[in-house]
């Protein structure tokens with residue numbers, strides 16, 4: 679029993695020293711810089727989530743870039759795209775697709791409540807609409823079943839109409 683434990687400990691020690699040797703030979707993989715990069719990514723993603731929450735309407739990657747530049751002056755459009763993809767994969771945000779338009783992004787918590795959207799031709803902004811007219815099954819031919827629907831109203835927002 680005591681012997682076996684000793685052997686296991688020796689094996690563990692050997693493995694640890696091998697790992698340490700490998701780490702020393704690749705200075706680019708230094709944990710400090712990896713942690714710094716991770717910290718930066720986390721800060722960028724929480725900044726983007728905060729902007730989407732604050733504006734309380736779905737935002738395009740271009741709108742997000744313009745707004746993010748105020749908080750993070752050096753952030754690039756490609757960094758915005760990369761973070762949006764990661765946030766979407768993590769289930770934090772949802773893409774709102776409008777035909778012929780760049781996708782807009784809204785918080786998953788907002789998307790969880792069924793609602794629709796309004797696209798303004800004047801300022802190109804997309805706004806959330808409360809509720810749903812419903813009764814859409816009535817539009818279907820006999821034998822068809824409805825699985826989902828999206829409704830996008832188009833026109834001019836209050837600012838653009840006045």
Ligand SMILES: [Zn+2]
Pocket residue numbers: 798799800801802803834835836837838839
């Ligand atoms: Zn408008």
Ligand SMILES: [Zn+2]
Pocket residue numbers: 792793794809810811812827829
């Ligand atoms: Zn609906």
